[in-house]
Amino acid sequence: MAGALGLVGRFVxxxxxxxxxxxxxxxxxxxxxxxxxxxxxxTVAAGWLLVxxxxxxxxxxxREGFLVISLTWLLVPAFGSLPYHFANEAQLxxxxxxxxxxxxxxxxxxxxxxxxxxxxDRSLLLWRQLSQWLGGMGIVVLAIAVLPKLRxxxxxxxxxxxxxxxxxxxxxxxxxxxxxxxxxxYVALTxxxxxxxxxxxxxxxxxxxxxxxAISHAFTGISIGGFSTRNDSLAAFGPAVQxxxxxxxxxxxxxxxxxYRLFVQRQPRALTRDEEFRFYLGFLALGSVLLVVEMVGNGxxxxxxxxxxxxxxxxxxxxxxxxxxxxxxEWTALAEMTLLLLMFVGASAGSTGGAIKVVRHLLMAKxxxxxIRQTVHRELVLPIRLSGSVVDERALRSVxxxxxxxxxxxxxxAVGLLIDANRYDVEVGAFAAIGAAAACLGNVGPAFGFAGxxxxxxxxxxxSTGILTGLMxxxxxxxxxxxxxxxxxxxxx
Amino acid sequence: MRILVIGAGQVGxxxxxxxxxxxxxxxxxxxPDRLGVxxxxxxxxxxxxxxxxxxxxxxxxxxxxxxxxxxxxxxxVNIVCGILAEKLAPKARTIVxxxxxxxxxxxxxxQLDVDFVVSSELETANAIARVIGLPAAxxxxxxxxxxxxxxxxxxxxxxxxxxTVGRELREAVIPPxxxxxSIIRGGRVLVPRxxxxxxxxxRVIVICSPDAARAWGHILSGGxxxxxxxxxxxxxxxxxxxxxxxxxQGARVRLVESDADRARVVAEELPGVRVFHATGLEADFIERxxxxxxxxxxxxxxxxxxxxxxATLLKLxxxxxxxxxxxxxxxxxxxxxxxxxxxxNPRIVTAEEIVRFAHDPRIRQLSMxxxxxxEILDIVVRADSELLGKPFRDLPMTGSLxxxxxRGEQAIFPHGEDMLQPxxxxxxFTESARMHQVExxx
Numbered sequence: 010m011a012g013a014l015g016l017v018g019r020f021v022x023x024x025x026x027x028x029x030x031x032x033x034x035x036x037x038x039x040x041x042x043x044x045x046x047x048x049x050x051x052t053v054a055a056g057w058l059l060v061x062x063x064x065x066x067x068x069x070x071x072r073e074g075f076l077v078i079s080l081t082w083l084l085v086p087a088f089g090s091l092p093y094h095f096a097n098e099a100q101l102x103x104x105x106x107x108x109x110x111x112x113x114x115x116x117x118x119x120x121x122x123x124x125x126x127x128x129x130d131r132s133l134l135l136w137r138q139l140s141q142w143l144g145g146m147g148i149v150v151l152a153i154a155v156l157p158k159l160r161x162x163x164x165x166x167x168x169x170x171x172x173x174x175x176x177x178x179x180x181x182x183x184x185x186x187x188x189x190x191x192x193x194x195y196v197a198l199t200x201x202x203x204x205x206x207x208x209x210x211x212x213x214x215x216x217x218x219x220x221x222x223a224i225s226h227a228f229t230g231i232s233i234g235g236f237s238t239r240n241d242s243l244a245a246f247g248p249a250v251q252x253x254x255x256x257x258x259x260x261x262x263x264x265x266x267x268x269y270r271l272f273v274q275r276q277p278r279a280l281t282r283d284e285e286f287r288f289y290l291g292f293l294a295l296g297s298v299l300l301v302v303e304m305v306g307n308g309x310x311x312x313x314x315x316x317x318x319x320x321x322x323x324x325x326x327x328x329x330x331x332x333x334x335x336x337x338x339e340w341t342a343l344a345e346m347t348l349l350l351l352m353f354v355g356a357s358a359g360s361t362g363g364a365i366k367v368v369r370h371l372l373m374a375k376x377x378x379x380x381i382r383q384t385v386h387r388e389l390v391l392p393i394r395l396s397g398s399v400v401d402e403r404a405l406r407s408v409x410x411x412x413x414x415x416x417x418x419x420x421x422x423a424v425g426l427l428i429d430a431n432r433y434d435v436e437v438g439a440f441a442a443i444g445a446a447a448a449c450l451g452n453v454g455p456a457f458g459f460a461g462x463x464x465x466x467x468x469x470x471x472x473s474t475g476i477l478t479g480l481m482x483x484x485x486x487x488x489x490x491x492x493x494x495x496x497x498x499x500x501x502x
Numbered sequence: 503m504r505i506l507v508i509g510a511g512q513v514g515x516x517x518x519x520x521x522x523x524x525x526x527x528x529x530x531x532x533x534p535d536r537l538g539v540x541x542x543x544x545x546x547x548x549x550x551x552x553x554x555x556x557x558x559x560x561x562x563x564x565x566x567x568x569x570x571x572x573x574x575x576x577x578x579v580n581i582v583c584g585i586l587a588e589k590l591a592p593k594a595r596t597i598v599x600x601x602x603x604x605x606x607x608x609x610x611x612x613q614l615d616v617d618f619v620v621s622s623e624l625e626t627a628n629a630i631a632r633v634i635g636l637p638a639a640x641x642x643x644x645x646x647x648x649x650x651x652x653x654x655x656x657x658x659x660x661x662x663x664x665x666t667v668g669r670e671l672r673e674a675v676i677p678p679x680x681x682x683x684s685i686i687r688g689g690r691v692l693v694p695r696x697x698x699x700x701x702x703x704x705r706v707i708v709i710c711s712p713d714a715a716r717a718w719g720h721i722l723s724g725g726x727x728x729x730x731x732x733x734x735x736x737x738x739x740x741x742x743x744x745x746x747x748x749x750x751q752g753a754r755v756r757l758v759e760s761d762a763d764r765a766r767v768v769a770e771e772l773p774g775v776r777v778f779h780a781t782g783l784e785a786d787f788i789e790r791x792x793x794x795x796x797x798x799x800x801x802x803x804x805x806x807x808x809x810x811x812x813a814t815l816l817k818l819x820x821x822x823x824x825x826x827x828x829x830x831x832x833x834x835x836x837x838x839x840x841x842x843x844x845x846x847n848p849r850i851v852t853a854e855e856i857v858r859f860a861h862d863p864r865i866r867q868l869s870m871x872x873x874x875x876x877e878i879l880d881i882v883v884r885a886d887s888e889l890l891g892k893p894f895r896d897l898p899m900t901g902s903l904x905x906x907x908x909r910g911e912q913a914i915f916p917h918g919e920d921m922l923q924p925x926x927x928x929x930x931f932t933e934s935a936r937m938h939q940v941e942x943x944x
Binding site for chain 2: 391
């Protein structure tokens with residue numbers, strides 16, 4: 010296990026460099042830079058200490074991989090929350106709240122305990138946005154891509170972060186090159202989004218969109234995070250910005266391996282032939298249509314507004330981003346139910362989004378259809394295919410196990426929230442509890458009730474905040490790497 | 503002719519039997535007992551050794567051979583032997599027998615440097631498809647990286663006359679991107695002029711695109727409104743090949759395999775076939791899956807005894823037509839006596855196919871009809887050809903036909919108003935006698 014800790018130490022050590030970005034921003038805006046420099050120094054020192062005490066050994070097998078992943082995602086937000094303390098931000102004075110905010114950042118969830126986001130310093134705001142960007146594609150994926158001479162296979166590490174049920178399709182011969190290409194694409198998309206948003210601001214289409222906001226939202230858009238620099242999230246901007254953001258979210262919710270084939274290798278067929286991609290678009294369309302019908306039917310907003318808000322919310326919630334163009338908690342119960350269900354759909358496997366993911370729904374549907382066919386024709390052998398190629402039965406079983414685990418953990422989380430809310434007399438209904446648990450486990454962000462789109466998770470007690478933090482952590486790692494650590498056989502030699 | 507036969511199993515034995523009278527044969531095998539039996543029965547030379555060994559091949563006198571037939575039971579040995587033969591005896595023609603259809607595909611794409619490849623599985627499957635009466639499309643040649651096919655169809659004898667069959671070609675409905683190259687009727691070859699027609703029972707050779715080949719298959723299946731319902735027993739290599747060929751020809755195919763892992767492999771390989779994991783003989787299964795309602799059942803299981811039992815049982819349960827693969831040549835008679843409609847021995851089928859090609863002096867040409875000789879030419883048109891710039895309808899009708907033109911990367915199936923351009927690659931179907939004339943004018 011020393012090797013695992015050593016590797017975690019190396020990841021943490023390099024994270025220290027990330028603090029230089031908000032420090033530079035702080036200098037630029039004349040805000041204190043020392044909180045970031047101090048955090049960076051502590052992070053580097055802690056990482057160095059971990060490496061030194063474990064002798065720098067890093068023989069990582071399949072077993073250690075799970076531990077590395079789980080620990081990395083626990084420790085990195087811990088260091089990431091340091092600036093919140095040092096900057097003396099009153100809203101994040103409680104360490105549990107600060108940790109929640111950091112986990113929500115790195116896991117690209119977008120849930121917040123802040124009530125007034127705009128009260129934060131610009132540098133602190135940017136750090137919050139940047140943490141989502143760093144975690145969106147995956148800390149370990151980044152580490153594999155940039156760390157020199159990282160002598161690990163990395164395949165399994167990459168697999169755990171780049172969520173999805175099927176075998177990781179390689180973009181290049183080596184894992185490192187694959188990780189590099191993914192990051193290049195990730196950076197390119199982020200730059201594109203920032204430029205588009207900034208252009209909308211410059212051209213006067215939307216006065217509110219400045220360069221700072223453009224970059225901040227590019228960080229949390231492509232990473233499908235959902236943090237905003239505004240209290241009103243995307244409602245602070247006009248229709249042009251909202252449509253542009255929605256378009257980028259749709260792209261970011263696609264499997265990055267397929268996007269790479271499309272943009273870099275010019276193989277559009279890799280995308281158009283992909284069953285998951287088609288169903289992804291289908292789910293988005295279905296969700297949008299349901300919401301539009303519901304809103305127009307109840308005369309909630311004008312025609313353009315109804316379509317825009319419905320489409321935007323469907324995309325934002327289903328891809329698990331969590332931006333908001335309108336307060337959907339004021340919509341009808343049916344609309345809220347639609348959004349809650351969309352939270353379970355999720356984005357595509359291999360994207361930066363979370364939740365169950367479209368491909369698992371697709372495979373579950375195929376498994377169910379097969380069971381039904383086999384009740385009539387018992388002896389029929391029916392391999393399940395995805396985009397034409399056969400899916401291994403083992404992978405299918407893991408899909409079923411994942412969905413079961415997902416629902417069990419969701420139920421436990423929601424029940425936990427209700428028990429705790431009862432004790433502290435916080436007003437949480439059953440729907441709101443399920444919504445909050447689903448929003449955190451699915452890395453969506455905003456939920457219902459007081460934790461709605463323009464609300465905050467602040468009213469939850471410390472224990473509930475802890476539960477929700479755990480859900481975000483589990484959701485980002487797709488549960489299994491963490492649950493494996495809880496089995497006795499894992500620790501047996 | 504001096505012929506070297508590698509492998510003295512059933513295929514080798516059948517070949518020796520057919521060719522020993524007219525040719526001098528050298529047979530190589532690793533098993534001295536088999537060679538002993540052959541040498542005792544026929545006047546041939548035998549040599550014990552590995553056919554994939556260069557030393558053994560030299561010793562067998564491969565340098566002086568005109569024809570090398572590699573027909574052991576192992577594909578890889580045969581292929582190595584064929585490749586060695588091409589190098590050791592460049593003037594000799596080589597025939598390689600494989601079981602695996604994939605090697606045949608590699609050869610069709612010209613990536614395997616031997617003269618002829620026969621796949622036992624595919625030959626068997628084609629033979630069965632012919633028996634069932636589906637239009638057996640035999641893909642005989644592939645040109646221009648698969649853009650142009652030359653396909654041979656058997657028109658079912660009982661087929662009713664329609665828009666294509668039975669009508670003069672100039673009025674008949676012909677799928678686009680295709681040309682009728684030849685019509686063979688009762689052993690005679692007809693030049694497909696405008697007044698010729700395709701009749702039931704004919705064999706038709708078509709030069710066409712892959713899409714058009716499917717369209718032809720559809721037309722020549724007689725517009726059957728309901729696909730034939732066929733059950734294949736046994737998911738071995740032969741069963742898979744049979745199921746694949748039948749499926750391609752539009753039949754509804756079910757396959758029964760008793761081994762779970764094998765059933766899974768077959769199901770993965772053939773998405774269009776419904777694969778069952780069952781022995782296929784339980785009364786409950788037969789009743790529930792309505793196996794008795796199938797139009798034909800094909801038995802490709804490993805042992806003759808099981809095939810015979812299963813065929814008899816299914817016949818009792820109402821299957822109209824039964825075809826069984828037999829292993830032992832003696833079983834053919836037993837099966838037919840017992841009431842199985844047709845018994846097919848894959849090795850005999852394979853050997854017959856090889857012998858057909860061995861009889862013919864030039865291997866690249868088609869030898870579908872005894873006594874008629876055709877060539878397929880793949881020629882780049884010269885800049886000074888006398889045919890340039892003339893529309894096709896003005897070209898003289900001789901015994902040759904330009905089936906397709908490859909211009910740039912694109913395959914064109916020429917019509918009356920098309921013209922040849924310098925640098926075109928022309929795929930030409932011609933009688934051998936006119937071959938030199940064609941080469942001269944182009």
